[in-house]
Amino acid sequence: MNNRTILILILGLLSAIGPFSIDTYLSGFPSIATDLNVTVDDVSYSLSSFFIGISVGQLIYGPLLDRFGRKTPLIIGLVIYFLASVGCALATSIEMLIALRFLQALGGCVGMVAPRAIVRDSFPVEESAKIFSTLILILGVSPIIAPTVGSYMITAMGWHSVFWLQAGMGFLLFFAVIFRLAESKQADQSISLKPQHIIPTFFNIFKNPQFFTYAFAGSMVSGGVYAYLSGSPFVFMKIYKVTEQQYGWIFGLLAGGLILSSQLNNLALRKYRSEQIVRVVLTIQTVVGILLCLGSVIDGLNLYTTILLIFIFLCCQGFSFPNSSALSLVPFSKEAGSASALLGAIQMGIGSLAAALVGFLSNGTSIPMTAVMAGCAVLGLTIFRVGRFILEKNNQ
Structure with missing residues (x-):
C-alpha cells in the first residue's frame, strides 16, 4: 500500500474507536448485569459515562493537538484507552466499570479529533471532503460488523472478551501511529494551554461565520441520525414486530x-462544489424528514415505506457530513485541532x-423519532440558509 492509503486507513481506524467501543458491548448488557449483580439500567450508566468522556475529552485534546502536534496527544490518548480497556475487562463492580468507561472514552476520543485535524493539515478543502467520505466508509463498517462480532464473542467467551478486543485494537493503533x-503539524510553542487563552480561542472559532454555519447545520442533521439510532429499535421491533435478526439486517x-x-x-x-452538494442534500433531507413525520402522525406508513x-x-x-465537516474547518490552520475538537x-x-x-x-408510536428527525433537518437547513446569506453578504 502507498503512503496515502496507509494514512487514510490509520485515520479511519482511529475514527472508528468510539463507535467500535460502543457497538461491540451493547449486546453484553444482560450478561454484565447478571455478573455484577445489578440491573440492565445500571449497566446503561457505563454508556452514559462513555458519552460524557467523549464530549469532555474532545475539548481537552483540541488545544493539545495544536500545542504539541498531532502524534504526541494521539499516543498519550491511545495509552489511556488501552489501559482503561484492560481495566474494563477486569472490572469487578459496576462503579468500577462506569469510571473506567469514562477514562476509556477520554483516551479514545483523541481518535475522533486528531483525524479531522490531520486531514485539514494535509489536504485542500475539496480533497478534504473526499477524504472524509473515505473515512466514513471505514467508520461505517463498525455498526454493521461490531454488534455481530461482539455478540458472538460474548456468547463464546463472556462479556470481558469484548474489552480485551478493544484493548487489542488500541494496542495495534498505538504502534501504527508511532x-x-x-x-502533519509540528509543535507550536506560541500556543498557550492556560484557560485564559484556550477559552477565547474556542470562542473565536465558535463565532466564525463559516464555522458556525457548517458546524451547526451539519451537526443538526447528524442529530437526526442519532434520533434514528435511539428510536429505531422500538419502531421496528415493537411497532412493526420484526425479530432481532431482522432488525439487524434492516x-x-x-x-x-x-x-x-x-x-x-x-x-x-x-463536478460540484461542497457548498452546492450541502444545499441540495439538506433540502432533500428536510423534505424526507417532514414526510416521515407526517406519515407517522396520520399512520400512513408501513414497514417498507x-x-x-x-x-x-x-x-x-x-453527502452532507463530509462536506459540512470539511467546510467548517476551512478558516483554520493554526487552530485546526481546537476547531476539530x-x-x-x-x-x-x-x-x-x-x-x-x-x-x-416516547408515547408508544413512531412520532417521537420521526418528529425529532424532521425537526433536526428543518433546523439544519434553516441554519445553512441563514449562514450562507450572512457569508455572501460579508464577501460583497
Whole structure:
C-alpha cells in the first residue's frame, strides 16, 4: 500500500474507536448485569459515562493537538484507552466499570479529533471532503460488523472478551501511529494551554461565520441520525414486530446506504462544489424528514415505506457530513485541532440531545423519532440558509 492509503486507513481506524467501543458491548448488557449483580439500567450508566468522556475529552485534546502536534496527544490518548480497556475487562463492580468507561472514552476520543485535524493539515478543502467520505466508509463498517462480532464473542467467551478486543485494537493503533503515521503539524510553542487563552480561542472559532454555519447545520442533521439510532429499535421491533435478526439486517441495510452515499460523494465532488452538494442534500433531507413525520402522525406508513424514507435520509447524511465537516474547518490552520475538537463536541452534544429527546417524548408510536428527525433537518437547513446569506453578504 502507498503512503496515502496507509494514512487514510490509520485515520479511519482511529475514527472508528468510539463507535467500535460502543457497538461491540451493547449486546453484553444482560450478561454484565447478571455478573455484577445489578440491573440492565445500571449497566446503561457505563454508556452514559462513555458519552460524557467523549464530549469532555474532545475539548481537552483540541488545544493539545495544536500545542504539541498531532502524534504526541494521539499516543498519550491511545495509552489511556488501552489501559482503561484492560481495566474494563477486569472490572469487578459496576462503579468500577462506569469510571473506567469514562477514562476509556477520554483516551479514545483523541481518535475522533486528531483525524479531522490531520486531514485539514494535509489536504485542500475539496480533497478534504473526499477524504472524509473515505473515512466514513471505514467508520461505517463498525455498526454493521461490531454488534455481530461482539455478540458472538460474548456468547463464546463472556462479556470481558469484548474489552480485551478493544484493548487489542488500541494496542495495534498505538504502534501504527508511532511507526506509520507521519507528523502533519509540528509543535507550536506560541500556543498557550492556560484557560485564559484556550477559552477565547474556542470562542473565536465558535463565532466564525463559516464555522458556525457548517458546524451547526451539519451537526443538526447528524442529530437526526442519532434520533434514528435511539428510536429505531422500538419502531421496528415493537411497532412493526420484526425479530432481532431482522432488525439487524434492516440496520445493516440502512447503514449501507450511508456508506454508499459517502462514496458517491467523491464522484459528485468532481463536478460540484461542497457548498452546492450541502444545499441540495439538506433540502432533500428536510423534505424526507417532514414526510416521515407526517406519515407517522396520520399512520400512513408501513414497514417498507419507513425503511425507504429512512434510507434516503441516511443517504443524504453520507453527502452532507463530509462536506459540512470539511467546510467548517476551512478558516483554520493554526487552530485546526481546537476547531476539530469544538466541531466534534457540537456534533456529540446535539446528537446526544436528539437521542435523549426521542426517549423523553416516547408515547408508544413512531412520532417521537420521526418528529425529532424532521425537526433536526428543518433546523439544519434553516441554519445553512441563514449562514450562507450572512457569508455572501460579508464577501460583497
